[in-house]
Amino acid sequence: MMEDIIEIKNVSFKYKGSEEGLLKDVSLSIKKGETVLLTGASGSGKTTIIRLINGLIPHYYQGELSGDVVVAGKDIRTTELYDLAGTVGTVFQNPRSQFFSVDTDGEIAFGPENVGLAPKEIKKRSSTISREMKLEPLLGRSLFELSGGEKQKIACASVSALMPDVILLDEPSSNLDWNAMEDLKESIARWKAEGKTVVISEHRLWYLKALVDRIIYMNKGKIEHEWSRNEFAAFDENEVKQLKLRPVKLEENFIENFRNGRLSGHNVVDRDSQKDDIVLKDFYFAYDQKPYFFFKHKLSAEDGDMLSLNIPRLALPKGKVIAVTGRNGAGKSTFLRCVCGLEKDCKGVIEEDNQVYKGKKRLKLSYMVMQDVNHQLFTDSVESEVLLSMEKEDTARCDEILSELGILEYKDKHPMALSGGQKQRVAIASAIGAEAKLLLFDEPTSGLDFAHMEKVGELLKDLAESGKTVLVSTHDPELIDKCCDYVLCIDRGKIIADD
Amino acid sequence: MSLKLDPRTKLFMVLVVSTIIMMSATTTLQWIIRLIITLIPIGLLIVEKKYASAIRFLVMYAVALILMLRFLSEKPDGLIKSLLIGYCGIVVQFLPSIITAWYVVRTTKIGELMSAMQKMHVPDGITISLAVVMRFFPTIKEEYASIRDAMKMRGVMLGGGNAFRMVEYRMIPLLFSCVSIGDELSAAAITRGLGGKVKRTSVVELKLKAADYAFIFIFTLATASFIFFKYVK
Numbered sequence: 001m002m003e004d005i006i007e008i009k010n011v012s013f014k015y016k017g018s019e020e021g022l023l024k025d026v027s028l029s030i031k032k033g034e035t036v037l038l039t040g041a042s043g044s045g046k047t048t049i050i051r052l053i054n055g056l057i058p059h060y061y062q063g064e065l066s067g068d069v070v071v072a073g074k075d076i077r078t079t080e081l082y083d084l085a086g087t088v089g090t091v092f093q094n095p096r097s098q099f100f101s102v103d104t105d106g107e108i109a110f111g112p113e114n115v116g117l118a119p120k121e122i123k124k125r126s127s128t129i130s131r132e133m134k135l136e137p138l139l140g141r142s143l144f145e146l147s148g149g150e151k152q153k154i155a156c157a158s159v160s161a162l163m164p165d166v167i168l169l170d171e172p173s174s175n176l177d178w179n180a181m182e183d184l185k186e187s188i189a190r191w192k193a194e195g196k197t198v199v200i201s202e203h204r205l206w207y208l209k210a211l212v213d214r215i216i217y218m219n220k221g222k223i224e225h226e227w228s229r230n231e232f233a234a235f236d237e238n239e240v241k242q243l244k245l246r247p248v249k250l251e252e253n254f255i256e257n258f259r260n261g262r263l264s265g266h267n268v269v270d271r272d273s274q275k276d277d278i279v280l281k282d283f284y285f286a287y288d289q290k291p292y293f294f295f296k297h298k299l300s301a302e303d304g305d306m307l308s309l310n311i312p313r314l315a316l317p318k319g320k321v322i323a324v325t326g327r328n329g330a331g332k333s334t335f336l337r338c339v340c341g342l343e344k345d346c347k348g349v350i351e352e353d354n355q356v357y358k359g360k361k362r363l364k365l366s367y368m369v370m371q372d373v374n375h376q377l378f379t380d381s382v383e384s385e386v387l388l389s390m391e392k393e394d395t396a397r398c399d400e401i402l403s404e405l406g407i408l409e410y411k412d413k414h415p416m417a418l419s420g421g422q423k424q425r426v427a428i429a430s431a432i433g434a435e436a437k438l439l440l441f442d443e444p445t446s447g448l449d450f451a452h453m454e455k456v457g458e459l460l461k462d463l464a465e466s467g468k469t470v471l472v473s474t475h476d477p478e479l480i481d482k483c484c485d486y487v488l489c490i491d492r493g494k495i496i497a498d499d
Numbered sequence: 500m501s502l503k504l505d506p507r508t509k510l511f512m513v514l515v516v517s518t519i520i521m522m523s524a525t526t527t528l529q530w531i532i533r534l535i536i537t538l539i540p541i542g543l544l545i546v547e548k549k550y551a552s553a554i555r556f557l558v559m560y561a562v563a564l565i566l567m568l569r570f571l572s573e574k575p576d577g578l579i580k581s582l583l584i585g586y587c588g589i590v591v592q593f594l595p596s597i598i599t600a601w602y603v604v605r606t607t608k609i610g611e612l613m614s615a616m617q618k619m620h621v622p623d624g625i626t627i628s629l630a631v632v633m634r635f636f637p638t639i640k641e642e643y644a645s646i647r648d649a650m651k652m653r654g655v656m657l658g659g660g661n662a663f664r665m666v667e668y669r670m671i672p673l674l675f676s677c678v679s680i681g682d683e684l685s686a687a688a689i690t691r692g693l694g695g696k697v698k699r700t701s702v703v704e705l706k707l708k709a710a711d712y713a714f715i716f717i718f719t720l721a722t723a724s725f726i727f728f729k730y731v732k
Contacts (some may be wrong), residue, residue, distance in 0.1 A: 040587075054690050080687045082689065084690070085690065085691055089690070090687070090690045094683060097684050098683065100630070101610065102609055102637065106701075110691060111692055113699055114691060114693050114699055119702045144637045162691065197722050342651060342652070343517055343649050362652065369643065370649060372676070372681075374675055375645040375649045375672050376649035376653070376672070380669060388655065416675055
């Protein structure tokens with residue numbers, strides 16, 4: 001048998017300032033070359049284990065730690081973080097905040113530079129890695145213009161550049177679409193083939209099921225189950241559901257269908273139009289505008305391929321949840337931004353209830369809950385957040401809205417002190433307060449576990465039942481399956497119809 | 500044609516230009532030296548194909564200079580004339596260093612700058628902090644754009660007519676997101692060995708070339724003659 005490379009013995013941990021312990025007497029040993037998946041609900045301690053192995057606990061995140069953690073013969077407590085850099089590498093959840101450089105080349109070289117490798121050796125490694133990972137098209141570019149998937153690819157490459165024995169991934173797929181997940185899967189498979197030890201903390205399981213050797217299920221700070229790959233593969237969907245895990249097979253089937261253009265009768269364009277439909281007309285938009293002198297060129301369908309969004313007419317059913325789906329960069333976000341009037345150059349018109357909304361009026365009709373909801377909370381209490389949206393401040397109505405959403409008890413709290421899901425509800429509350437009829441959600445379930453995803457799904461359904469029309473941009477098939485009445489597919493800025 | 504100057508040369512240019520503009524020019528010769536050190540960075544911008552900014556700077560500087568020397572220098576009487584002379588004076592005085600700084604920022608990669616500072620034996624602490632600051636500007640820009648969108652959606656761009664609110668609504672979300680990004684960023688950086696005791700290396704290898712020496716010579720000469728004619732002679 002191979003030797004253990006990671007040894008966690010009777011570890012308990014409590015973050016500084018929190019009352020409840022996050023890990024309770026956890027023991028886990030991982031063999032050299034093994035690929036292990038950590039799963040379980042949010043807050044079950046997956047991320048904490050990752051942070052134990054890379055030494056961020058106790059060196060960066062402080063708290064009460066008891067027990068022993070040994071990685072590749074080094075005692076984590078007494079080893080400085082920079083001495084671990086060549087041994088343990090980590091890919092983090094948020095592609096946006098794990099970069100030190102602004103350009104891709106500098107990012108890959110950053111780790112090796114820190115440990116003082118000779119420039120020649122660094123260059124050799126960078127070129128090997130970029131050849132193996134097919135990074136050539138990304139080299140020499142600014143990191144800020146890359147998509148989430150491309151950023152995550154660079155993150156994987158920069159971890160590889162340090163050639164660590166142990167590679168950790170902390171919910172790496174949260175912000176990725178299916179194609180990017182395939183790339184991620186490939187990177188993990190390559191590490192596995194190279195004999196690296198890989199530990200992944202993850203909610204979305206389908207892309208990993210053929211790769212991992214062992215699955216560890218955590219609950220409330222303890223390891224509750226452990227399965228081998230074959231045991232796990234034998235589970236049926238009901239058993240997976242009972243564990244509150246994300247389905248293992250659904251997503252794959254969905255992607256298969258999506259790629260073949262089959263969306264089984266739910267496509268919003270195939271619907272018979274109704275009288276009370278919300279009709280969008282002339283939604284054209286382009287990011288790369290032609291240079292102009294005095295008059296901006298008015299966009300129309302004739303501009304064809306230059307357009308980032310090209311929707312001559314679209315009828316949406318009132319009071320339903322409609323999923324907006326498609327690949328990264330297909331135009332989902334552009335579509336949402338244009339519908340709610342954030343892009344001034346898009347001259348689209350919305351007709352609702354015999355009223356015509358154009359230009360700035362569209363901002364009144366609709367409200368978008370952003371992916372990073374922190375950007376849209378401005379005030380110092382939940383109540384004033386909702387009152388701010390109202391045309392006339394009405395505290396009684398505000399209380400009503402808050403209690404409908406189940407956040408009345410946090411009325412006087414600072415929005416930033418709430419959890420992610422609660423913040424999302426505050427944003428929804430202000431949307432209802434603004435009397436928006438069209439609610440738009442940008443990736444509301446990215447990075448959420450099964451239970452939270454289900455909650456969001458129910459919330460969306462409730463909103464639709466109360467008469468709002470809900471548009472959700474998502475690449476989460478489980479959410480679509482759970483709550484969406486119709487699907488709207490966008491590719492290259494156009495709406496795709498079923499064949 | 501491309502002309503890649505060493506970041507050290509560029510930093511030297513910034514130093515020289517800012518030194519010279521801090522001394523007032525009184526004679527024609529001193530004005531000529533000033534003009535030369537203003538035109539060189541504009542020329543460099545053109546070489547780097549930054550035509551738009553080069554022309555903008557050139558026009559701005561020329562207009563201010565002509566206005567000041569031809570029409571306004573005698574007797575500044577009247578409000579508009581004195582305002583104009585103040586404005587043109589500031590432009591003529593400080594634009595040269597702005598142009599040079601603009602050129603340096605637009606044409607230097609962070610990696611190059613870090614490597615140059617290492618060669619000049621600047622402590623790692625300063626080099627890294629500077630790199631982080633430069634890394635953070637685009638992030639702040641991105642975050643700020645999202646916050647503006649959110650404000651538009653809420654119709655609170657003007658903070659309900661309250662100037663204090665207007666700032667508050669922008670700053671609070673911006674600070675929160677920048678703090679959390681900064682926190683994640685530093686966690687990611689230290690797991691990749693930042694802050695170790697080993698001497699950092701750099702893949703960017705810098706070497707002063709003939710062009711660098713030429714520019715250093717020209718700028719040193721400019722400073723020396725400016726000081727000589729102003730204070731010695």
